[in-house]
Amino acid sequence: MLRKVFSIISKSNVVVEVLDAREPELTRSKTIERFSKEKGKKILLAINKGDLVPRDVSEKWKEYFEDQGLMAVYLSATGHMGTTVLRKEIKKLLLGKEGIVCFVGYPKTGKSSIINALKGRHSASTSAHPMELGYTKAPQLFKIDNKIYAWDTPGVIPPDGDPVERIIRGYSVDEMEDPVKAAVLLIKRIEGFDRKSLEEVYGEYKDPYDLLAKIALKRGWIYKKSKEPNIEEAAKVVIRDYHEGKIIYFSLPPQRSR
Known part of the structure; x- marks a missing residue:
């Protein structure tokens, strides 16, 4: 699955790594970030599910990542917060030109929900539980703006991922x-x-x-x-x-x- 995501990244202009606002550091994939940098891709961290934490906590995480030289925004795709800012940042990275954005990240960080919000209508399948109905099982391409297309990729947990996150996100609860x-x-x-x-x-x-x-x-x-x-x-x-x-x-x- 990781190879498939790498292939999509190689075809994209910008990589948006979606993190869970409750555990941003533990839902990062250093493996994907390294690969993206090696391929010369621009990376933007999207700290999603901001409605589940106090706003100042999301702001602190944003500052933390920016201190490391990483671009970051925080938002809540389902709470209608921050998607406009995300769209603007993506356009900046594309220099206002036509381009392809690849959304990557752990399962259940909200990649599909963000794409739905950017599109303005629902068609990217979503589910509250990994590997169940609506879970992104294969890469899907969607138009999210006049000049911008977005890849919704399957959630991937890297080999060095946090053990708790690996268990609760990597499998359906019933599996x-x-x-x-x-x-x-x-x-x-x-x-x-x-x-x-x-x-x-x-x-x-x-x-x-x-x-x-x-x-x-x-x-x-x-x-x-x-x-x-x-x-x-x-x-x-x-x-x-x-x-x-x-x-x-x-x-x-x-x-x-x-």
């Missing part, structure tokens, strides 16, 4: 080999941010496994033979709720050295 393990890793990450984010959605709990058990019991998901709570189904709920932005969570950029 995960061990959704409990994935949910526990995700819960622990969110707890590091603010345990209350989980308690506000699911109520108080002792530990990740207790949280999953309570979700299962509340929904009546109990194994008939053992009478134990079905924490596998509960784990899927947590992962889906995270994908859908129902759990408040975000990270801050590393502090810059003075």
Whole structure:
């Protein structure tokens, strides 16, 4: 899949790497960035899902990337915020000329949603969950302006990608080999941010496994033979709720050295 994305990048003038505003650094692909630079492509980072984090957090990430010499904008494709700025930046990089833009990034960062917003009407397929209906499985070309065409590419997680992001974005929730393990890793990450984010959605709990058990019991998901709570189904709920932005969570950029 990575080779296919590389092939599309080679045919494009500008590469827009779409990041999740909740975890911009962990949804970056240094592999794709290196390849794009080697091919002489202009790179623009689009920090999407800005509606899920405070605006000042997105601004800090924008400044963080710009300090590294990278162009960045923040937006929310579904929240109708920042797409006009993104369009202007793309036109600047194309020097007002006709060109092709390649949208790349991890699964579920919102590449298709951004293209839909830029087009002004829906036709690029989207889905809240990886590998399910609407997930971009093959490159698609769309016209987003009089002179601009955009490639919507399949989400790709690089070999050196973050292990938690790899699990929760790389597979459909129903296709995960061990959704409990994935949910526990995700819960622990969110707890590091603010345990209350989980308690506000699911109520108080002792530990990740207790949280999953309570979700299962509340929904009546109990194994008939053992009478134990079905924490596998509960784990899927947590992962889906995270994908859908129902759990408040975000990270801050590393502090810059003075």
